[in-house]
């Protein structure tokens with residue numbers, strides 16, 4: 001990481017991409033996608049609260065950052081942590 005400004009920009013990208021992923025999971029849940037799952041109540045204590053929604057699953061979507069790459073994502077049903085990786089080199093990727 002070169003400096004604070006670069007770090008802030010990176011956090012910004014992750015925040016934007018993460019919101020898009022969580023919204024995408026909610027959208028998929030609304031159309032009854034069988035690969036999207038609601039949280040088990042027994043896992044409640046492992047999740048941060050509040051969340052916009054508690055759906056988990058994996059998939060791929062147009063990247064909201066570069067808008068050309070494919071953003072691959074997965075959100076754990078165990079604790080809600082998100083992993084994501086854009087196909088565009090240097091765009092965005094992270095693991096929680």
Ligand SMILES: [Zn+2]
Nearest residue numbers: 063066086091
């Ligand atoms: Zn991207």
